[in-house]
Amino acid sequence: MPRFRYEAVTNTGTSVTNTEEADSRADLVAKLKVRGYWPTMIEQSEASTDDSKKNASSSSIDSNTSNPVITAGTLRSQLAQLTVQKVKPAEVEFFTYQMATLVNSHIPLVRSLDITLSQINNVQLQRIIEQIKYDVEHGSTLADALSQHPKQFSDLYVSMIRAGEASGVLGEVMSRLAEFAERQRNLTNEVISALFYPLILMIMSVSAIAVLMVFVVPKFTAMFETMGGNALPGATQVLISIADFTSSYWWAVLGGGVISILLGRQFSKTADGELFFDRLKLRLPIFGNVFSNFAIVRFTRTMATLLENGVVLVPALNVAKDTVGNRIYSDAITKASEQIEGGSTLAHELDGSGVFPDMVVHMISIGEESGSPEQMLGKLSDYYDVEVRKTLERVTGSLGPLVILVMGLVIGFIAVAMILPIFEASSMIGG
Incomplete structure (x- = not known):
């Protein structure tokens, strides 16, 4: 050994x-x-x-x-050396936890970076940390060194590190950053998981119906034609027409669907497209409330974290607007930031945007009057975090059965439309 x-x-x-x-x-x-x-x-x-x-x-x-x-x-x-690995958010989170532990143990910054480097397995992240360590050794602040790698370290991350260095509580700030990242990641994963189950059910439902229409129904068509088209029930005639179109032009249906998805993705990358889809997400009958509350959680939690660590209001807003994940909210925050520079208050501007609920506006107003908006923002983030989780539980509990019900009705219609002519023919023969 x-x-x-x-x-x-x-x-x-x-x-x-x-x-x-x-x-x-x-x-x-x-x-x-x-x-x-x-x-x-x-x-x-x-x-x-x-x-x-x-x-x-x-x-x-x-x-x-x-x-x-x-x-x-x-x-x-x-x-x-030949493989370029992507740096996952969880790996940045691990780096932050390690650094927080070491800095809080009063180990010098460069030594802490060196120790953390030995714990990292991702080659790309190793190179980034080596560059950060080099920059710090040659007189750069940690925040400035991190800012050279925006893909791995966001504006929120850099702003908090800069505030922590200025106030002398870098270790505490890094601990909060790691906790913040973990909570955001957990909530995001819960949202994705909640949407994943209904999506799979929908895909399975559409696939099952497509198989019936393309392979099963056409086998009955020849038999139905011998009965005479006029003798068929209306439901059966509609079903046969749909099946004929689907089996004859499946390539057009499939190609049109793929092209529509690709065009939609390209459109969503434009400013107008991003605004359109973000507005559409908020208006969805079931998921609109989830997307809205999720954006509020991100905004309030980011603002609370930044203000608690000494970041001034306007710069904090400029960072927070990029974390909400929805243009409707980010545009409202941008306008609020511009007006606050002119002497207005955050609560007044959020109220005027028409986007944020009254509860958010009132609690921020109370926080501004008491001189501790970060506390109210923290309470708001906790409240809406719970609301998102409750809504997700309701969605996953009701949407799954709803999809199954719709699928059952459609398949039931197909079955009845195929069996009905057979029963009618049997009754005519028996009569």
């Missing part, structure tokens, strides 16, 4: 140097983390006898051939 030499920092900030056997570097890191150690350097100091023999054999082969021996480690390293 290989032996590794490591340097680590404990939770109290004490440096530790030692050697230990482990199956791999990752195994050693896991063992050290259980003890509360944060490794800053790990190097293999001694190989096992078997490994030494393998290395000796590899050296012998290497000396007798012109082709170099490629070890597994070298191959992994080369593949990692």
Whole structure:
């Protein structure tokens, strides 16, 4: 078993140097983390006898051939350099938690970045952290270094870090950031999960009906034609017409659907299209309330977090407008920000927008009068967070059966329309 030499920092900030056997570097890191150690350097100091023999054999082969021996480690390293990994939000969240723990333990910033770097597996994020560490070592603030990577660290993230550095509570701010990101991610996942189940039911329903119309109904058509078109019930004639059109022009229906989706996506990327679809989402009969409350949760939670950490109102609004995820709300926030610079209040401008509910306006007004709007915004975010979850429970509880009911009615109509002529023919023969 290989032996590794490591340097680590404990939770109290004490440096530790030692050697230990482990199956791999990752195994050693896991063992050290259980003890509360944060490794800053790990190097293999001694190989096992078997490994030494393998290395000796590899050296012998290497000396007798012109082709170099490629070890597994070298191959992994080369593949990692060729592969550009995406940085997931959960990985940025992990980075934030790690940094918060270390900074709160009074470990210097550069050392904290170095320790956190050793815990990251994503190659792309490793390179980003290395660049951030380099910038900080050469005189940059952490906020300025993070701002060079906007795809991974949002304006909200950078603004809070900047406020934390200015007020001397960077560790506390990073803890709040990590908590904020986790709550936002959990809520977003719940919304997606709630919408996913009804969507799957709808797709299955449409697929089942399409199979019936294209493959099943046409088999009955020839038999129905022998009865005479005029003798068929009206429902059966309608069904046959739809089935004939679907089976003859399925390619046009499918192609038209695909083209419509592609054109819709392109239109949604334009300013007018984005505004149209965001307005449409808020007007949906079942999900409109979910989208509206979700935007309010994001706005109030972002504002509360920024104001609590010392960010001024107008810059906080400029950051928050990009987090709500809906143009109707972001445009209202932008207009409010412009008017506040002229001396107006947040509650007055949100009330005039006609977008935010009276409860939001009244509580923000109370917060402004008492000098603590961040507290009221925090309470609002908690309230609407609960409302979103309750609405999602109601939606998932009612929409699923509703889709099944509609599917049953449609399939029932198809079944009746196909069976009715047979019954009529049987009654005529019997008569």
